[in-house]
Amino acid sequence: MAEPKRLTIVLAPWCPHCEPLSVTEGNRLARRLKIPLRLLDIDHAAQEKEADRLVRRYGDSAPDYLIPQVFLEWxxxxxxxxxxxFSEEVPRTARAWADLLRSAWLRTLIRGASG
Amino acid sequence: MRRTGVVPPLLRRALAPRTPHCHRHCDRPQRGHNLRALAPGWLCVYACPGGAVSVITYSEWSNADPTARLLPFVRAHTTPATLVRRRDLRLARRHGPELGAEAERYLARVHPPRAVSTVYWRLYPFKKKDGTVFRLFVCFRHGTERVQFFVAPGNIMSPPCPKCRVRTR
Structure with missing residues (x-):
């Protein structure tokens, strides 16, 4: 049965939705899933290529795509x-992280991993 | 279940920000103005009482990217239309777990899974050659669709709309 392997966040250090918010919450989620967290900085040439690949193939793609984008690799x-x-405002992105961390989806995933 | 595209009120509530504020203009609270101009989804313009726009969102309850629906609409309602560039429209899909317990349960009932897809149009303030910073404003007094986007100097609280010449507030 497949298991979560790694959490990846596509981000930029200047983005207030990304740092510190998504790095902090992403660490929290990765710890709960007992998997490593990978950060891909779109301003870092080597990381940008992999970030673009993930977003184009699995994420919310656009010519100038939104960040952060969070991916779970299995x-x-x-x-x-x-x-x-959430482009509306940083507190809305914070609420999304809080909801994700207390979601039924995550509880089920953790139960499955420990069961 | 609703037909594809329509965003039910429960999901609209889950998607909406609670404390949107106008940044670098007046710092007053913004309101989400729901427009019926674009079917089948949910079109919302976040603007302060002075008409300064922070972002325009168009959401459909569908896995399909609704950018092709929003782009011609905003181009048709913006003076000048060249302000609307494809690269300023950005997609985000919401799957359920990040929307709170009620919306998560609601979306989990649908098979095959269907996300809510939102396109954002945000025009960042920009400088003209003389150094004046311009930003996007909205006027809601036009025809059945009742919306006109335009740019004006960002230090003006309620600039007059170029079409109707009436101040936004």
Missing amino acids: SDGRVQHLLTG
């Missing part, structure tokens, strides 16, 4: 898009 090779920042 042991069977699947990549699941979990969250994209």
Whole structure:
């Protein structure tokens, strides 16, 4: 049965939805899932290529796409898009992280991993 | 279940920000103005009482990208239309777990899974050659669709609309 393998956040350090908010909450989610967290900085040439690939293939793609975008990679090779920042305002993105961390989806996932 | 595209009130509530504020203009609270001009989804313009727009959102309860529906609409209602660039429209899909317990349960009942897809149009303030900073404003007094977007100097609280010459408030 497939298991969560890695959490990846596509971000930029200047983005208030990304740092510190999404890095802090992403660390929290990764700890709860007992998986590593990978940060891909779109301003870092080497990381940008992989960030673009993830977003174009699995995420919310646009010519100048939104950040942060959060992906869960599974042991069977699947990549699941979990969250994209809310362009309306930073507190709305914070609420999305809080809801994700207390979601039924996450509880079920953790129960499955420990059961 | 609703037909594809229509965003039910429960999901609208889950998507909406609670404390939108006008930044770098007046710092007053913004209101989400719901417009019926674009079917089948939910079109919302976040603007302060002076008409300064922070973002325009168009959402459909569908996995399909609704950008192709929003782009011609905003181009048709913006003076000048060249202000609307494809690269300023950005997609975000909401799956359920990030929308709170009620919306998560609601979306989980649908098979195959269907996300809510939102397109944002945000025009960031920009400087003209003389150094004046311009930003996007909205006037709601036009025809059945009752919306006109235009740019004006960002230091003006309620600039007059170029079409009707009436101040936004």
